[in-house]
Structure formats: C-alpha cells, structure tokens
Amino acid sequence: MNAAVEDPVAALPSVERTEILVIGAGPAGSVAAAMLCKRGRQVLMIERQQFPRFSIGESLLPQSMxxxxxxxxxxxxxxxxxQHKNGAAFVHGTATTAFDFRDKFxxxxxxxYQVQRADFDNVLARGxxxxxxxxxxGDEVLAVRPGEQPSVDVRRPDGSExxxxADFILDASGFARLLPRLLELESPSNFPVRGAIFCHxxxxxxxxxxxxxxxxxxxxHPEHIDVWYWTIPFSNGCCSLGVVAEPAFFERYEGDNLQKLQAIVAEDPNxxxxxxxAEWAVLPVRTITGYSxxxxxxxxxxxxLLGNAGEFLDPVFSSGVTIAFKSAQLASDxxxxxxxxxxxxxxxxFSVPLRAGVKTFRRFVEAWYQGGFQKIIYHPHQQPEVRRMISSILAGYAWDTDNPYVDDPSGRRMRVLEELCSA
Known part of the structure; x- marks a missing residue:
C-alpha cells in the first residue's frame, strides 16, 4: 500500500490579502491606521498582546494633539x-522653574494630556x-519577507498559523522592534546605557x-546632575513615579526595586x-534598562519603521509618543x-524629515544630561522670546524650522546659550 503523499498546496498556511499591514496597535500604529483609513485605504492591524495592557510613556506633548x-x-x-496637561515643572534642590506650553514660539x-497608557492605547486602537x-x-508575527509584495507569517492565539x-508593511511594534530584529537592522545607540525604576x-x-x-x-537628584525623577499626575488621584540613572547608580542601593525606588525618592526633600x-505600588514596580x-x-x-520600532532616545522630555505620531503622519502621507x-x-x-526632529530632541537630551540645559532653564534672567522658543521644543514642536533652536543643525546656538547662562 502506498504511503499518502502530502499535498504541498494544502500544507501551506491560509493566505490573507490587505493593502496596508500595521504590526502593533500602540500609538504609532493606531494613528497611522486611522489616517490611512481616512484616505480610503484597506488596513489590517495586528497586535501580539491583548489590550488594555501596561506601557510606559505616559506624558504627552501638545504637538501630539x-x-x-x-x-x-x-x-x-x-x-x-x-488628566489635562499644560506644561512642565522642573526642580533641582531649591531651584524651580515651570514652562506653560500655551506660552510658546x-x-x-x-x-x-497625561495618560495611563493601558487606557490611552486602547482608546486609540478602538478609534x-x-x-x-x-x-x-493576540496575533504574533513569526517571519517577514520584505519586497515589492511583502508578507508575514502569523500565529493566532489558538496556535494556528x-x-x-500586503502592498506595504508598517512596523509599529514599539520596544519589541520586530522588523529590526528579524531583518537585522539594529544599530548601536550612542547614548550611554541608562535604566529606570518606576511604579504608580x-x-x-x-x-x-x-x-x-x-x-x-x-x-x-540633589547630588547627581545626570539622575532625575519623573512625577506624572493622573486624573484618578495616582501618579506615575520613576527615577532614571545609569545601572551602576541603582547598584548602590539594597533591597528589591520598590525599596530602591523609595530610598532614592527619599533623597530629594521636595x-x-x-x-x-503616598500609597506605593498601586501598579507593580517595573524596570527598563538600555532603552535607547x-x-x-x-x-x-x-x-x-514607526516610532520606537525605529529609534528611541530617552524619556526625559517625553518625546517618544510625539516622534511615533510624526512617523505615522509621514508614512501615511x-x-x-x-x-x-x-x-x-x-x-x-520619510526618513530625512523624521530624523530632523529626532536630532532636535537629541540635542536637548544630551544637553540635559551634561547639565548645560539645566543651567539654561534655571537661569534667573531669561529672555522671554528665547524662553518661548525653548517652550515650543519642550511642547514637541521639534519640526518647526522657524524656531532658531530647531533650525540649528550644528547645535551652535544651544552651546552659545549654555555659555551665556554659565557665566
């Protein structure tokens, strides 16, 4: 008796066709999908996780709107x-300052808004x-084949594949960085490795x-210029509270991550x-390291590649979601x-204009950790117009080339301002 011969066609997984495939239903993916649907395109968006789910990046910038x-x-x-948001407040010891984003260049x-990302991302995805x-x-991408007619292999929650x-794929997989990993696109970041401990x-x-x-x-931090805390208030009476530092800093503290976070917070009087x-750890303490x-x-x-799937700088100025949205807008256009x-x-x-804004944010992030930007924002005699220009970038307007601090590819203007404020 002859053995049964498997039909090679029947062995192939079922095939589905779409115009645009979006991988990841976070902010970048959902905004790109909605923009494309508004233009009459057929969009399929798949997300490995089930929503709502926790994510970091909870303080939006006005440009996002x-x-x-x-x-x-x-x-x-x-x-x-x-929670409504109109600006950012800064504290270093007895020095304080605040930027109202409505007063900008x-x-x-x-x-x-300041948002719990589990809810915010779900709102955008459902929108x-x-x-x-x-x-x-619950659909997970297993393999990707780029090209003129790209395709992906996907596993459903029940295990079937x-x-x-598609005509085109947008990778909005965030920190999972799906296509960069599968296609070996990753490149080392030139930022020092930093980490964060945080909770609600x-x-x-x-x-x-x-x-x-x-x-x-x-x-x-009172003693370490390159260590900082975020406090993001929500509308439900909770805050997101975290501290960012290089990993060696956290190793100085004993105990679990909650005890480390509490000890570091205790070092700042304000x-x-x-x-x-406070009631600590309403949501569990989490850590993230080497996020750049x-x-x-x-x-x-x-x-x-959209948003964090392509590039992530640092959380200090909450630029991540704004960059994600900008990438979605450019890609949909x-x-x-x-x-x-x-x-x-x-x-x-797509790439050149997106990276131009990222470069602007990068200059500000680097100047923050080096201490120069902190000298600028705490300087007692600030020129109102320069302050409004800085406020615009802190509000996310990193692509407004009418702003001299955006149209400054060499960073010379920022360095001069640092020198003036250091004198």
Whole structure:
C-alpha cells in the first residue's frame, strides 16, 4: 500500500490579502491606521498582546494633539477623561522653574494630556477600528519577507498559523522592534546605557502643596546632575513615579526595586514631602534598562519603521509618543502619494524629515544630561522670546524650522546659550 503523499498546496498556511499591514496597535500604529483609513485605504492591524495592557510613556506633548486630530481620533481622546496637561515643572534642590506650553514660539496646540497608557492605547486602537481598520489582538508575527509584495507569517492565539500578503508593511511594534530584529537592522545607540525604576502610587498630595497636577514634574537628584525623577499626575488621584540613572547608580542601593525606588525618592526633600502620604505600588514596580535604540535605516523594500520600532532616545522630555505620531503622519502621507500613482522617495520624504526632529530632541537630551540645559532653564534672567522658543521644543514642536533652536543643525546656538547662562 502506498504511503499518502502530502499535498504541498494544502500544507501551506491560509493566505490573507490587505493593502496596508500595521504590526502593533500602540500609538504609532493606531494613528497611522486611522489616517490611512481616512484616505480610503484597506488596513489590517495586528497586535501580539491583548489590550488594555501596561506601557510606559505616559506624558504627552501638545504637538501630539495635531496628529490625533488629523487621524480623526480627537473626540475619542477628549472623552476618555485623561488628566489635562499644560506644561512642565522642573526642580533641582531649591531651584524651580515651570514652562506653560500655551506660552510658546510655535503656533498650534498648547495643551495635551497625561495618560495611563493601558487606557490611552486602547482608546486609540478602538478609534482606529471605528475608522475602518481591521483589528486583531493576540496575533504574533513569526517571519517577514520584505519586497515589492511583502508578507508575514502569523500565529493566532489558538496556535494556528496564516500568512498575510500586503502592498506595504508598517512596523509599529514599539520596544519589541520586530522588523529590526528579524531583518537585522539594529544599530548601536550612542547614548550611554541608562535604566529606570518606576511604579504608580496613589499620591494623596494635598491641595496647596505646591504641586500642579496640570504639569509633569521633572526633578534632578540633589547630588547627581545626570539622575532625575519623573512625577506624572493622573486624573484618578495616582501618579506615575520613576527615577532614571545609569545601572551602576541603582547598584548602590539594597533591597528589591520598590525599596530602591523609595530610598532614592527619599533623597530629594521636595519629592519626599510630596510623597509623604503616598500609597506605593498601586501598579507593580517595573524596570527598563538600555532603552535607547537606533537602526541603520527607517525603511526598506515594502516596509517602514514607526516610532520606537525605529529609534528611541530617552524619556526625559517625553518625546517618544510625539516622534511615533510624526512617523505615522509621514508614512501615511507617503503611502497616499504612492496610491495616487506618484513615485515616493522614502529616504527624502520619510526618513530625512523624521530624523530632523529626532536630532532636535537629541540635542536637548544630551544637553540635559551634561547639565548645560539645566543651567539654561534655571537661569534667573531669561529672555522671554528665547524662553518661548525653548517652550515650543519642550511642547514637541521639534519640526518647526522657524524656531532658531530647531533650525540649528550644528547645535551652535544651544552651546552659545549654555555659555551665556554659565557665566
């Protein structure tokens, strides 16, 4: 009796076809999907995890609101009840300053929100679905084949597998960095390795304590200029509280991560005062190390990298979500021109403009850790117009080349300002 011969066609996974495949339903993926649906494109968005799920990056910048509005998701976000945000406050010992993002050089939004990302990301993903995106949770990409007709192999939650063929793939997988890993695109970041310990606390900060819940609070460690804390208030009476430092700094402290975080917070008098009545670890303490990332290229044959899948700098100025949204807007514009029959130069029309804003944020991040930017913001005699220019960049307007501190590719203007404030 002859053995049964397996039909090679029947052995192939089922194949599905879409115009645009978006991998990852975080902010970059959802905004890109919604923008493309508004333009009449067929979009399938798959997400490995189930929503809602925790993510870091909870303080938005006003520039983000422009992209949320353009994607048709503004009402979804406004009605979600997130904490209003109008600026950023800074403290280093007895030195304090605050920026109101409504008082800025660049035109555009001056307010935004501070969000629990589990809820925020779910709001955006469901909004993209409302706009026409086909949304699937629990689907994991196993392999990717770039090219003129790219495709991916996917595993469903039940373990079965299928293939998706697309005209184009947008990788919005965030810190999972799916395509950079699978296609060996990763490139070392030139930032020092840093880490963060963080959690949510029910803060019980009383009214009149000198804490503005409409602003993120960024505190420099009393003794270490390159160690800083974030305090991000939410609308439910909780705060996200974290500390960022190089790994060797955390090794000085004994105990588990909660004990380390509490000990480091106790070293700052103002934070100790604010957190005197706090209920700690409303959400579990988490850590992240070596988060800065880069890639050799932000695009390739049949794909582009969005947000953290391409590059992540540092959390100090909350630029991550804004960069993610900007990448979504640029990619959706490029794809709209492609479907209109135009030739698209992804390097010139996607990568170069995206990296220009990232470079602006990078100059500010580097100056922060070196201490020069801190001298600028705490200087007692600030010129109002220069302050508004800085406020614009802190508000996310890192692509406004009318701002002299954006249109400063060499960083000379920033260095001169640092020198003046150091004199």
């Amino acid at each position: 422009e992209y949320i509005e353009a994607a048709g998701l503004l009402q979804d976000v406004v009605e979600a009840g997130f 660049s035109p555009g939004w001056g307010t935004t 993209a679905e409302r706009m026409g995106t086909t949304l699937r949770f 299928y293939r998706i063929e 606390v029910r803060d019980h900060i009383p009214m009149g304590a000198g804490f503005d819940r409409n602003k993120i609070l960024i505190t420099t 934070l100790s005062r604010l957190m005197a009545n 990332a880069n890639v050799r290229s932000l695009w390739g044959p049949g794909y582009a 490029c794809l709209a021109r492609r479907y209109a029959g135009e030739q698209v130069d992804w390097e010139a029309e």
